[in-house]
Structures are given as C-alpha cells and as structure tokens.
Amino acid sequence: MSTDDRDGAKAGAAIAATRTRAATDLLPKYVAHRERDVATLRAALAQGDFETMARIGHNLRGNGVSYGFPEIAALGEAMEQAVTARQARGIEAQVALLEEWLARVGARVRTER
Amino acid sequence: MLIVDDDLDMCELLGAELTARGFDPSLETDPGRALDSLRSRHVDVVVTDLWMRGMSGVELCERIVSMHPELPVVLLTAHGTLESAVAALRVHAFDFLAKPPDLDALVAAIDRAVRHRRLAEEVRVLGESTDALETFEGIIGASPPMRELVQLVGRVAAVDAAVIVRGESGTGKELVARALHERSRRRGAFVALNCAAIPESMLEADLFGHVKGAFTDARADRAGLFERARGGTIFLDEIGELDLSLQPKLLRALQERVIRPVGSDREIEVDVRLVTATNVDLARAVEQHAFRADLYYRLNVIEIVVPPLRERGRDVLLLAQHCIERAAREMERDVVGLTASCAARLMAYSWPGNVRELANVIERAVALTRSSRLTVDDLPAAVRAASALPTATLAVAEDLVPLEEVERRYIRRVMAATGGNKTLAAQILGVDRRTLYRKNWEERSDGAQPSSVKGAS
Numbered sequence: 001m002s003t004d005d006r007d008g009a010k011a012g013a014a015i016a017a018t019r020t021r022a023a024t025d026l027l028p029k030y031v032a033h034r035e036r037d038v039a040t041l042r043a044a045l046a047q048g049d050f051e052t053m054a055r056i057g058h059n060l061r062g063n064g065v066s067y068g069f070p071e072i073a074a075l076g077e078a079m080e081q082a083v084t085a086r087q088a089r090g091i092e093a094q095v096a097l098l099e100e101w102l103a104r105v106g107a108r109v110r111t112e113r
Numbered sequence: 114m115l116i117v118d119d120d121l122d123m124c125e126l127l128g129a130e131l132t133a134r135g136f137d138p139s140l141e142t143d144p145g146r147a148l149d150s151l152r153s154r155h156v157d158v159v160v161t162d163l164w165m166r167g168m169s170g171v172e173l174c175e176r177i178v179s180m181h182p183e184l185p186v187v188l189l190t191a192h193g194t195l196e197s198a199v200a201a202l203r204v205h206a207f208d209f210l211a212k213p214p215d216l217d218a219l220v221a222a223i224d225r226a227v228r229h230r231r232l233a234e235e236v237r238v239l240g241e242s243t244d245a246l247e248t249f250e251g252i253i254g255a256s257p258p259m260r261e262l263v264q265l266v267g268r269v270a271a272v273d274a275a276v277i278v279r280g281e282s283g284t285g286k287e288l289v290a291r292a293l294h295e296r297s298r299r300r301g302a303f304v305a306l307n308c309a310a311i312p313e314s315m316l317e318a319d320l321f322g323h324v325k326g327a328f329t330d331a332r333a334d335r336a337g338l339f340e341r342a343r344g345g346t347i348f349l350d351e352i353g354e355l356d357l358s359l360q361p362k363l364l365r366a367l368q369e370r371v372i373r374p375v376g377s378d379r380e381i382e383v384d385v386r387l388v389t390a391t392n393v394d395l396a397r398a399v400e401q402h403a404f405r406a407d408l409y410y411r412l413n414v415i416e417i418v419v420p421p422l423r424e425r426g427r428d429v430l431l432l433a434q435h436c437i438e439r440a441a442r443e444m445e446r447d448v449v450g451l452t453a454s455c456a457a458r459l460m461a462y463s464w465p466g467n468v469r470e471l472a473n474v475i476e477r478a479v480a481l482t483r484s485s486r487l488t489v490d491d492l493p494a495a496v497r498a499a500s501a502l503p504t505a506t507l508a509v510a511e512d513l514v515p516l517e518e519v520e521r522r523y524i525r526r527v528m529a530a531t532g533g534n535k536t537l538a539a540q541i542l543g544v545d546r547r548t549l550y551r552k553n554w555e556e557r558s559d560g561a562q563p564s565s566v567k568g569a570s
Contacts, residue, residue: 020216022129030122055166059120062162066126066213 019068030067031106034098041095045088053091054083060098071101114138114223117147117161117173118189127160130216135547136223144168148176156184158226160219162212163190163197171197175204183233183453185226189214224548232460233453235427239434250292252285253435254428258420262289269415270296275367277352277412278390280419283469286390287348289419293388294346301345301385304338309354317359318375321366327376339372339383352389352412353398357405364408387412422464422471426543429459432468436475437487448479452486459492462499524549 023030037056044052060076075094082090114131116138118124128140139156141147144165151159159177163170174186185207190197201209207229208222249263269276270293278286287305294303311319318327322337338347349355355363366372367387371380389412398404422429433451441448451459464470478491489497524542539549 020130020133022133023126026122026126026129029125033122058164059122062164062212063120063122063126066123 023067027067027109030063031102031109034072034102034106038095038099038102041091041098045091045095050083050086054080057083057094069101069105072098075101114227115141115147115151115156115159117141117144117159117165117170119143119162119165119167123162127214131220131223134216134220134551144170144173148173148180151177151180151184157230158185158187158207158223160187160189160223163188163201171200171204174201174206178205183230183237185229187219187222187226220551224544227545229453229457232456236430236434236451236453236456239430239450250295251288252292253431254425255431256420256425256428259425259428262417262419265417266292267296269293269417271298272415273297273299273386274414275386275412276388276415276417277395278388278417278419280390280392281421281467282392283467284419284421285468286392286419287350289417290346290348290388290390294348294386297346297386299345299386302342303346303348304342305348305350306338307350309351313356313359316356317362320359321362321372321374322377322381323375324377327374331376334374337372337374339366339385340381342385344384346386346388349387349389351391353391353393353395353404355404357403360405360408364405364411367408367411422467427460429464429471430456432471433459433475436472437479440476440479444480446479446482447485448482448487450486452484452488454489455487455492458489458496458499462496 019027037060041053041056044050044056057076057079061073061080062076064070064073064076075097079091079094082094114136116124116127116131118127119142121142124140124142128138131138138160139150141150144161145167147159147161148168159174161170161173165173168176170188170190174188177184177186186205188197188201188206188209189212190201190209198209207226210219210222249266252259252263252266254260254263266289276290276293278289280286280289290305291303306319308316318331318335318337320337320339322335322340323331324334325331362372366383370383372383373380395404395409395413399406399409422432430451433456437448437450440446459471466473474493474496475487477493478487482488482491484491524538535546535549539546542549
C-alpha cells in the first residue's frame with residue numbers, strides 16, 4: 001500500500017465516522033460535482049473568470065465539512081483567498097490539490113459503492 | 114418547507130437530512146425563482162443560505178417578509194459572525210444558524226418556525242371571526258371542555274333544579290349562572306350576590322328582606338333578593354362562606370319555598386331557582402362541620418364544573434382577541450389583534466387568575482401598546498417570562514433538572530397515559546406527530562430509526 005493509499009484510507013475512515021447517512025448516500029454525486037468543478041476551474045483559469053472561481057471556492061468551503069471533508073473546506077478557503085489576491089498560480093495549486101483528492105477519495109467512493 | 118441554497122450539493126444534502134427527519138422539503142438553487150414560487154404556493158417555513166449569487170439570503174429574507182410577513186425565514190450564515198446576525202435581525206429573520214448547521218438545532222428552529230407560522234395563521238383567522246364566536250350567552254370557547262360545558266348548561270337550563278357551579282376564581286362562574294337563567298323558562302330577574310362580600314350581620318336582610326324597625330337602620334320595609342328575584346334566579350357566589358347560622362334559613366327557603374323577612378312574623382311565598390357557586394371543596398366543608406350536609410345535598414342537585422383557563426387550550430387566544438376588540442372599542446384605540454410571539458406567550462402562561470386575569474392583562478396591554486397588534490413587550494413580566502413548555506410539565510419537575518429532562522419526562526408520561534397512542538399524545542402535547550415521533554425515538558434505548566413519517570410542507 002502506497003503512502004497516498006494509506007492517507008486516502010485514513011481520511012476515508014475518519015470521514016465515515018463523522019458523515020451522516022444522507023451525506024453518504026449523496027457522495028457519488030458530490031464526487032461527480034467536484035470532477036465537474038475541476039473542468040470548470042480549468043476553463044475559468046484560461047479565461048480569467050475570477051467570479052466563477054470565487055463561487056466554486058466559496059461553495060467548497062461551505063459544503064466540504066457538511067460532507068465530511070474538512071480538507072475540501074480548507075482547499076476552498078485557500079482558493080477564495082487566491083482569487084481575492086488574483087493569484088492564478090495559487091488557484092492552480094488548489095485545483096491540483098482537488099484533482100489529487102479526486103484521485104484518492106473519489107476512487108475510494110466509487111469502489112465502496 | 115422550502116430550502117434555498119445556490120450550492121446544489123448543500124441544497125440536496127440539507128433536503129436529504131430533513132427528509133430523513135420526517136420533513137418534506139422543496140429545494141431551490143435560484144433565490145429569484147424561490148421568491149417567484151412563493152407567490153403561488155404555501156410553505157410553513159423557508160430555510161435559506163446567506164451568501165448566494167444574484168440575491169443574498171438577507172435580501173431574499175427581506176423580500177419574503179415584505180410579501181408574507183408571517184412566513185418565518187431561517188437564515189444559514191457562513192461563519193455565524195456578528196455582522197450576519199445583525200443583518201438577519203434587521204430583516205426580521207425568524208432565526209439564524211451558523212453553517213454548517215447542527216442538524217438538531219436546525220430541526221428545533223424549523224419546528225419553532227412551523228409552530229409560529231401556524232399560530233400566526235390561527236391569530237389571523239381569529240381576528241376575522243371572533244364576533245361570530247360569541248354564541249352562548251357571552252360564554253366564549255371552542256375547546257372540548259367548553260363545548261361540553263355549553264351543552265350541559267343548555268340541558269340543565271330547562272330543568273328547574275338547584276345547580277352548584279364549581280370552578281377556580283376568575284373562571285366565569287357567574288357567566289354560567291346567568292346563561293342558565295337566560296336559557297331557562299324563568300322570566301323573572303337574575304339577581305347575584307357574593308356571600309363573602311357582605312358582612313354576616315347584613316346578609317340575612319339582604320337575602321330575605323326586612324321590615325321597618327327590624328334593626329337600627331331599618332327605616333322602612335325592604336324586599337330581599339328572594340322577593341326581587343321572584344319568578345327568576347338567585348345566584349349566590351362563594352356559598353361556602355355562608356355562616357352556619359344562616360344555612361337553616363336558606364335550606365327552608367329552598368325546601369318550603371317560603372321566607373321570613375328579618376323582624377317580620379309573616380312568611381312570604383317565593384318562587385326562585387337557586388344557583389350557587391364555590392371555589393372550595395364543599396364536601397370537605399361538610400365533613401369538617403363547616404357546612405350543613407342537608408343544605409349541601411339540596412344545593413348540589415346538579416353540579417357544573419367550569420374548567421380553568423390553562424385547560425382550555427386555544428380558548429386563550431379566542432378570549433384574548435375578544436378582550437382586545439372590547440378594550441379597543443371602549444378606549445377608542447386602534448388595536449386589532451396579537452402578534453404570533455405574543456400569542457405564544459399567552460398560550461404558555463398558566464393563568465392562575467383565569468379569564469379575569471387574562472382580561473386584565475389584555476386591557477392593560479391595549480391601553481399601553483404603541484402597536485396595532487399587541488407584542489410580547491406589552492405583557493406583564495410574569496406572562497412575558499412564561500415558558501413555551503406546557504405548564505403541566507412543572508408537575509413532573511419535583512427534583513431540579515434541566516428543561517430538556519423535564520420535556521423528556523413529560524413526553525414519557527403523556528405516552529404512558531395515552532397507552533402509546535402517538536396521535537393522541539401529540540394532540541395533548543400540542544406538537545405535530547412527526548415532532549413527537551422524533552422526540553420519542555430519541556428516547557428509545559435501541560436507537561432504531563423510526564419508519565417514514567409524513568411531515569410539514
């Protein structure tokens with residue numbers, strides 16, 4: 001098991017302990033929406049559409065904890081700050097983190113289903 | 114219920130959580146569309162996010178409140194900051210909670226909001242219809258015990274038997290006595306006397322009359338109540354206070370239908386119906402030899418019990434509205450009703466002084482208020498402080514425990530008393546069945562999920 005796998009499993013276990021049944025049922029949809037966010041963010045970055053990036057950052061900050069993913073909330077907050085500072089590289093870094101999260105946790109959600 | 118959040122994930126999650134708790138929420142991610150939908154549909158409560166594209170939750174709340182003043186809006190604020198709390202208050206949000214909301218706190222806020230909404234609706238309907246409610250000789254009440262009382266009075270009125278009216282002070286015993294007279298075939302006068310208010314030395318003359326010279330101040334013959342009520346009804350309040358020396362004379366008037374005025378050697382035939390009232394336990398007074406048994410049985414042919422106001426449920430609001438209209442007319446004040454919060458306090462208070470106390474509280478409030486609808490601030494401190502829990506819960510709080518524990522114990526007691534019938538228990542507790550189901554479920558040690566229950570819209 002790789003370090004990433006272990007981290008993912010650890011995160012998954014911690015999440016399962018705190019997430020409600022309603023949130024668990026909605027997880028596949030939540031992951032699918034984050035995949036869509038990555039595509040939207042990449043397009044917004046290319047067009048300099050900071051408003052869209054701010055909205056996605058804000059939503060991630062709001063919904064991350066409710067779905068049992070505090071790291072998503074933290075990522076959303078960092079993205080909002082980068083948008084406010086108009087730091088494209090900072091935003092890119094958060095998009096990369098989101099992709100990494102999808103690769104770890106998203107895959108796990110899919111296999112659990 | 115309508116949930117508004119432009120974040121689809123949050124909107125759906127909140128919807129799923131509340132559905133799991135027995136609600137039936139509608140979801141809307143566009144605040145503009147949410148506002149439009151409220152023009153044509155009825156919901157009990159709106160739960161909205163604060164930070165949304167196009168229209169903020171504060172603006173949405175403001176527009177909803179201006180469109181439907183009694184529709185409660187619960188705002189979910191991003192950080193629970195002071196600024197957002199102030200903004201929520203400024204636009205008259207019913208409640209506000211920090212995101213992510215604690216679901217139990219959110220459900221409690223929604224329950225409160227739904228109760229508030231229904232009470233507001235009830236108060237509004239009351240404002241339109243109290244004139245039509247005064248149906249039975251001034252007796253106002255639609256609660257089951259008052260319906261029973263009115264039926265009993267209707268039946269008893271036609272029977273020319275002695276009636277004893279029992280009830281706490283201020284419950285309206287004289288009103289019942291008057292209704293008995295008005296609905297009877299007796300065309301004579303209705304005469305009322307409070308036995309406790311007249312000095313013992315004067316009571317005999319007041320009841321039976323006196324002749325000139327019977328005592329120092331008796332300068333002329335004077336008819337007593339029994340003569341003045343000839344062919345009618347005498348109402349003697351606080352009959353338990355009647356002195357033992359006068360009791361045989363009253364008994365004779367009832368049995369023989371004759372009286373003898375003070376100082377007279379002549380007996381006068383009388384034809385009256387006697388209605389008495391007491392707030393003391395006369396049977397016990399008989400046991401203690403403070404009241405004659407033969408008189409007690411003579412008076413107690415038919416007993417009518419007037420329920421205390423705290424057992425009359427929504428009658429409190431009917432009576433309050435009636436008193437508001439009467440006081441506003443008399444004082445020429447532009448007061449038309451109650452706010453829902455004020456109504457909730459009136460419902461929560463125990464009214465130890467019963468209808469009389471309520472009438473006084475309302476009169477004072479109508480005189481002092483600066484609004485067209487009475488607010489909580491217009492009420493005396495004791496009523497303002499009334500808990501939203503039924504007063505009967507105090508009976509189970511003999512040891513000092515937190516309010517939550519009092520609620521738990523009382524629910525258990527009502528559930529036991531109703532043999533586990535949740536519909537009946539919910540009616541008694543004044544909550545909807547879903548709320549009771551949830552609370553009772555929390556009580557169960559096995560923690561099993563309740564099966565699906567239909568909730569509020």
